[in-house]
Amino acid sequence: MTRRALPRSTWAITLTLTGAVLAAFVGLRVFGNLVDFTDDHRVPLSGQQRQLMADLEEFRADDGMFVAAVGSAARPGLYESAHGLLALQSMTGHKVPVRTRHEVLRKDFAAEMRREPFSSLLWLSDIEKATGRTIHDREDAGALMEHFVAEGFFRDPGTGTDDVSARLHDTAGALEALDRFGAKLPQERRAAVRKWLGTADAEAPDAPVQIYHAVRIAALTGAEVPRDAAGRSRLWWQSTGSEVASPRTEEDVVEAAYYVLLADELNLDVAGQRERLRAILDPGEPVSNDTQVSSLIARAWTRLDGPPAELAPIEDRIRSRQLPSGLVSSVQQRQGSLTSTYEVAKLRMIAALPSSDPRLRDALGAVRQTVMAEGDPLLSGAWLFLMDATGAEVRATDRRRVVAAVKAAAPRAVEARNVDVWNRYTELLLSLDEPVPAVSLTEWQPTSAQHRYARSLLINGLDRAEQLDRLTHRPRPGELVSEAEGRLRDGTVREAAEALHAASALGWTPTDDDAERITALLEKRRDCPGASAFYRDSAGDGECGVPGTRAAYRISALLEGAVPAITRNP
Numbered sequence: 001m002t003r004r005a006l007p008r009s010t011w012a013i014t015l016t017l018t019g020a021v022l023a024a025f026v027g028l029r030v031f032g033n034l035v036d037f038t039d040d041h042r043v044p045l046s047g048q049q050r051q052l053m054a055d056l057e058e059f060r061a062d063d064g065m066f067v068a069a070v071g072s073a074a075r076p077g078l079y080e081s082a083h084g085l086l087a088l089q090s091m092t093g094h095k096v097p098v099r100t101r102h103e104v105l106r107k108d109f110a111a112e113m114r115r116e117p118f119s120s121l122l123w124l125s126d127i128e129k130a131t132g133r134t135i136h137d138r139e140d141a142g143a144l145m146e147h148f149v150a151e152g153f154f155r156d157p158g159t160g161t162d163d164v165s166a167r168l169h170d171t172a173g174a175l176e177a178l179d180r181f182g183a184k185l186p187q188e189r190r191a192a193v194r195k196w197l198g199t200a201d202a203e204a205p206d207a208p209v210q211i212y213h214a215v216r217i218a219a220l221t222g223a224e225v226p227r228d229a230a231g232r233s234r235l236w237w238q239s240t241g242s243e244v245a246s247p248r249t250e251e252d253v254v255e256a257a258y259y260v261l262l263a264d265e266l267n268l269d270v271a272g273q274r275e276r277l278r279a280i281l282d283p284g285e286p287v288s289n290d291t292q293v294s295s296l297i298a299r300a301w302t303r304l305d306g307p308p309a310e311l312a313p314i315e316d317r318i319r320s321r322q323l324p325s326g327l328v329s330s331v332q333q334r335q336g337s338l339t340s341t342y343e344v345a346k347l348r349m350i351a352a353l354p355s356s357d358p359r360l361r362d363a364l365g366a367v368r369q370t371v372m373a374e375g376d377p378l379l380s381g382a383w384l385f386l387m388d389a390t391g392a393e394v395r396a397t398d399r400r401r402v403v404a405a406v407k408a409a410a411p412r413a414v415e416a417r418n419v420d421v422w423n424r425y426t427e428l429l430l431s432l433d434e435p436v437p438a439v440s441l442t443e444w445q446p447t448s449a450q451h452r453y454a455r456s457l458l459i460n461g462l463d464r465a466e467q468l469d470r471l472t473h474r475p476r477p478g479e480l481v482s483e484a485e486g487r488l489r490d491g492t493v494r495e496a497a498e499a500l501h502a503a504s505a506l507g508w509t510p511t512d513d514d515a516e517r518i519t520a521l522l523e524k525r526r527d528c529p530g531a532s533a534f535y536r537d538s539a540g541d542g543e544c545g546v547p548g549t550r551a552a553y554r555i556s557a558l559l560e561g562a563v564p565a566i567t568r569n570p
Helices: 029-033 048-058 078-092 102-115 117-131 138-145 164-180 185-205 207-221 231-241 250-266 271-281 291-303 307-320 337-352 358-366 368-374 377-389 396-409 421-432 449-464 479-490 493-505 512-523 547-562
Strands: 012-014 333-335
Touching: 012 117, 048 271, 048 337, 078 102, 078 291, 078 307, 102 117, 117 138, 117 164, 138 164, 138 368, 164 185, 164 207, 185 547, 207 250, 207 479, 207 512, 231 250, 250 271, 271 291, 291 307, 337 377, 358 368, 358 377, 368 377, 377 396, 377 421, 396 421, 421 449, 449 479, 449 493, 479 493, 479 512, 493 512, 493 547, 512 547
Parallel strands: 012 333
Antiparallel strands: none
C-alpha cells in the first residue's frame, strides 16, 4: 500500500561530520574571562537564558548532537505536518498553533501539492483539523471532486494501487476533507457511493483498516453501517489481534490502532482488551518514526485512556522536527555534526548556560571510532574539545594523538589566502590549552571586503595567541567599528563580530553611543519566528541558525563588557 495507508519510508539527512567543520572554530577564547562557564546555577537563570536553552533544543538531532539550523533538517512536509500535528492535537487535547501566513504555507507546500494533487488535499484537511485554521482555497473542493469515479468512489491517480482497500481509504479521506472544507457531495454522487460501498465492503479484507474506512464512509454519506462491522471486528481481534507477538511489526501496530478507532466509532467495549492493546501500541518502544504511525498511536492511546506521560517519546520526536513556523519537517530523521555541535557548545559558553549534557556526552562517545578513523585534525580536535566540555572521559592515547595531529596540521605561514584556516587552528589549540606555534606572516592590503574580513581574522588570531606585537600595519579601531556597522547593514553578523573584536584588540572601548547604535543594527537581525533568542546571520537568510546567533552574543558581550541582555536576574 502507499504511504497514505501504511508508514512512509524514513527519509534521513546525514549532515556530514567532515564537510563544513572548518567553519566552526572562529575565536571565542577571548570570552573565557567574561562569563562563568561552570554549571553552578544556584543563582537562577534569566528569562532570556531559559529561552535560549529552549531554542537550542530545537536544533537537537536524533543522534544527540546538533544541527546548525532548523532548516537544515529540510523544509516543512505536508504529509509530515498533517500527521504530526494531528498527533500533537490528540495528545494535548488542544488545537496546535501554527505561526505562518496562509500564502506562505501554500507556497511551502506547493511542490508537494503538484507531485501528489489528491493526497495533498487530504493532508491540508488534516492540518485544518489539528490547528483550527482555514488553509484550503476555494478551488480545493472542486479539485478534489475531480477525482470522483462514476462507479461511486474516489481514486488517487498518483498511486499505482487500485484495489478495494485503496479505494476505501481514498474515498473515506476525500469525504472527510470535503466535509471539513464545507463542501457537499451532490446527492446523485452520494447515492453512487452508498451503492458502491456495499459491494466494496463485501470484497475487502475483514481487517480493522478496511472496516474502519467503510464505517466512516457510511457515516459521511448517511448509509447504513456495513454488514456486521462489530462482529467482524471482534472476530479479527480473537483470531489475529490478540495473537500479536513480540517483536511487533508496523502492520501489527497500525491494525491495532485502527481497531481501537473502530471500536470507538461503533461504541464497542474493549475494556477487557485494554492492557493487551496498550502493549501492542507501546509508545515507549515505537516500531517506526513515521508521523502517520505516531498519529495513529496517539489517537488510539488517548481513546484507551492510556497514561498521557507515556506518549512523551512520540511528542518529543515530533516537536524536535517542528520548524519555527510550527509545521513539521519533511525529514523524519536528523543526524547532527561535530561542526554544529561545536557551535552550540561555544554559544552555551558565551551565554553562561550549563554545559552538562548527558545525551550529547553519549553521542560523542558513540562517534569516537569514526572520528579517530577519519584523521581530520579539525574534526578530531572539535571532538576532543566537546568531550572535555561535557565532562566525558578521554583515553590518554586519544588525547595525545589528537593534540599532536592538530599541532602538526596548523599552518606555519600565514597570508590572506589561509588566514581563516590558521585562525581556526589557533582557536582550537587554545581551547585545548595548547600553545600556538610560531608562524611567518605576510600582511596584505585590505582593498576589498574579503581582505578586510581576513585582516580582522588575523588581528583576532594574533591577539588570542598573544602575538599581536607582530602586526606591522594596524588599522585605526574606529575604522574597524565602521566596517562592523557596514557588515551589520549589508553583510553578516559573523563578519561584524570579527571586526568589532579586532577593534577591541587594538584598544577600542565602546561608548554608550557606540552600544546604542550597534545594538539597534543588531536587533534588526533578531526576527526569528518561534526562536526569540536567535539572530539571523545575513539579512537575506531564510532562517536563523547557531553561527549567526553566536556572533550576535559575542557582539553584545563586547558592548556591555559582560554577557549583555542575559543577566542573572530571573
